[in-house]
Amino acid sequence: MRTAAIGLGVILVGWILIYLINLWVLFRIDLTEEKRYSLSDATKVVLAEMEEPLEVEILLAGELPGGMKRFQKSIENTLKTFGAYSPEKIHIYFQDPLELDPEIRKEYIYALAEYGINPTNLHAKQGSGEITRMIFPGIILRTEDYEIGVLLLKGEKGMTPDEILNLSMENLEFEISQAIKRLYSRHQRTVGVIIGQGEMEEDEGFGMVEALNDDFEVYKVPFDQAKSVEDLLGFEALLVAGPKTSYGEREKYLLDQYLMYGGNLLLFIDQLMVDLEMAGDEGTVAMPFDTGLDDLLFRYGIRINRDYIQDLNFGYHPVVAGDFGDQSQIVPLPWPFYVNAGRMAAHPITKGLDQLQFRFVSSIDTVKAEGVRKTPLVFTSNYSKTLNAPVRVAFEDMAKDPEVETFTQSNLPLVYLLEGEFTSYFKNRFLPEGFDKTDFKESGNGGKIVVAGDGNLVKSLIDPQYHEPMPLGLDPYTDAVSSNREFLQNAMQYLTDPDGIIATRNKQFKIRPLNRIKARNQQTFWQVINILLPVAIIVAGGSIRMYIRKRKYTGSENSGA
Numbered sequence: 001m002r003t004a005a006i007g008l009g010v011i012l013v014g015w016i017l018i019y020l021i022n023l024w025v026l027f028r029i030d031l032t033e034e035k036r037y038s039l040s041d042a043t044k045v046v047l048a049e050m051e052e053p054l055e056v057e058i059l060l061a062g063e064l065p066g067g068m069k070r071f072q073k074s075i076e077n078t079l080k081t082f083g084a085y086s087p088e089k090i091h092i093y094f095q096d097p098l099e100l101d102p103e104i105r106k107e108y109i110y111a112l113a114e115y116g117i118n119p120t121n122l123h124a125k126q127g128s129g130e131i132t133r134m135i136f137p138g139i140i141l142r143t144e145d146y147e148i149g150v151l152l153l154k155g156e157k158g159m160t161p162d163e164i165l166n167l168s169m170e171n172l173e174f175e176i177s178q179a180i181k182r183l184y185s186r187h188q189r190t191v192g193v194i195i196g197q198g199e200m201e202e203d204e205g206f207g208m209v210e211a212l213n214d215d216f217e218v219y220k221v222p223f224d225q226a227k228s229v230e231d232l233l234g235f236e237a238l239l240v241a242g243p244k245t246s247y248g249e250r251e252k253y254l255l256d257q258y259l260m261y262g263g264n265l266l267l268f269i270d271q272l273m274v275d276l277e278m279a280g281d282e283g284t285v286a287m288p289f290d291t292g293l294d295d296l297l298f299r300y301g302i303r304i305n306r307d308y309i310q311d312l313n314f315g316y317h318p319v320v321a322g323d324f325g326d327q328s329q330i331v332p333l334p335w336p337f338y339v340n341a342g343r344m345a346a347h348p349i350t351k352g353l354d355q356l357q358f359r360f361v362s363s364i365d366t367v368k369a370e371g372v373r374k375t376p377l378v379f380t381s382n383y384s385k386t387l388n389a390p391v392r393v394a395f396e397d398m399a400k401d402p403e404v405e406t407f408t409q410s411n412l413p414l415v416y417l418l419e420g421e422f423t424s425y426f427k428n429r430f431l432p433e434g435f436d437k438t439d440f441k442e443s444g445n446g447g448k449i450v451v452a453g454d455g456n457l458v459k460s461l462i463d464p465q466y467h468e469p470m471p472l473g474l475d476p477y478t479d480a481v482s483s484n485r486e487f488l489q490n491a492m493q494y495l496t497d498p499d500g501i502i503a504t505r506n507k508q509f510k511i512r513p514l515n516r517i518k519a520r521n522q523q524t525f526w527q528v529i530n531i532l533l534p535v536a537i538i539v540a541g542g543s544i545r546m547y548i549r550k551r552k553y554t555g556s557e558n559s560g561a
Contacts, residue, residue, distance in 0.1 A: 242455020283394020
């Protein structure tokens with residue numbers, strides 16, 4: 001008992017001292033183990049660039065159960081922490097869309113959907129029963145001229161509700177600081193999309209450009225017009241998606257030297273070619289295709305195999321099931337070649353993402369490359385298999401049940417991140433004609449590579465009704481939404497600024513459940529600590545301050561007399 005009293009006294013004196021110091025010097029101390037109330041330097045830079053006040057509307061409002069109440073409080077506390085470092089005022093208020101006037105409610109909810117903030121049905125226990133309530137787990141940020149919305153409740157497939165909540169709280173700083181940066185940033189970085197080798201049609205690139213447009217200026221880069229590597233160095237990153245003709249020595253040299261000079265590459269490569277228009281009737285065969293990039297990637301430590309992966313966690317492909325009058329009846333059928341990959345590495349690029357959809361993806365192996373770190377980012381499920389080329393592709397196989405016993409492989413890596421010291425493929429080789437040896441770099445350590453064996457990963461699907469390209473991740477046939485868009489955004493953010501706000505996705509908050517027996521036995525003690533002690537500190541601090549002021553002014557009056 002005496003030890004507890006001494007500890008309580010020390011805490012009381014400490015709090016009084018902190019209070020008195022804070023009367024003259026403003027400061028913040030984060031006493032949490034995970035530093036959940038601290039901001040990264042990158043976020044402070046973003047806040048320093050705020051040029052006008054910000055208004056934030058928290059949509060998660062009203063009566064909420066414990067977990068969501070905690071999430072709501074975390075959002076509010078994060079915004080208040082932002083306000084402590086911001087040169088401009090951040091105004092926070094709560095708005096439940098369901099409490100709006102019915103005349104404007106529907107239009108407002110449609111507007112939220114355009115920002116990706118869709119309602120979520122929340123199930124919670126109340127008394128002896130259960131209630132269901134619709135919530136909108138996001139925020140709206142507004143300046144005088146612009147507005148942006150952010151969905152804050154996100155998680156990986158298979159997570160428990162508590163894990164999703166915890167993960168969403170870990171990512172609050174990243175999600176909100178990224179939105180603020182988009183509102184205030186006036187200087188966008190540039191990225192290039194390589195064209196000239198049949199990479200993608202105009203409509204196929206719509207979703208990629210739409211995904212990157214908030215943070216980057218996106219340009220087409222015809223390789224035949226690039227005379228030297230200097231023509232490419234103005235781009236923060238170059239993206240290659242599904243070339244259909246082989247790269248020659250000249251194009252390989254430009255990519256290689258761009259990497260050596262510190263450039264970043266996103267390579268989404270098809271190792272097999274298949275024509276789905278020939279997949280009807282008896283089907284067709286996917287055959288190996290030489291992109292010309294195999295030896296380049298091998299030098300960097302990666303080999304994309306000439307195979308296709310099938311997975312029992314699959315997507316659906318539309319097929320014509322017959323005619324109804326003069327209209328074709330399109331039915332989506334299961335297609336193991338469309339891999340829905342939901343296992344993500346705990347890396348800033350992939351942490352917390354829902355599943356990605358791959359359409360005809362090849363497996364990847366790593367090979368020895370001195371100085372290169374190879375990080376797998378995305379994996380298949382426990383039930384996968386690889387089919388070596390040539391691979392039969394036929395729509396009629398959709399009608400058959402997959403042979404589950406053949407899916408014996410698991411956790412096959414689908415995407416790799418390469419970082420470190422790269423050695424040029426052209427070291428100790430003759431340079432292509434037209435390039436000067438004096439500008440050649442044998443190695444470089446500033447660049448990074450993201451590589452996947454699927455050229456369709458960042459290509460848009462076409463809406464069959466309106467014949468328009470759709471944003472990445474949207475499937476017009478099943479209404480399923482995958483995280484391809486967020487993956488591309490995160491990958492580009494990491495490649496161009498790995499120590500920026502994307503690094504805040506490394507935050508980890510521990511879930512600490514209470515010891516129920518200990519909490520019950522020590523209930524009175526902790527009620528005193530949490531309820532009476534703060535009141536006592538405030539009263540003591542106020543009394544001391546009043547005493548000091550009284551002495552000060554009483555002394556002044558006596559001196560005047």
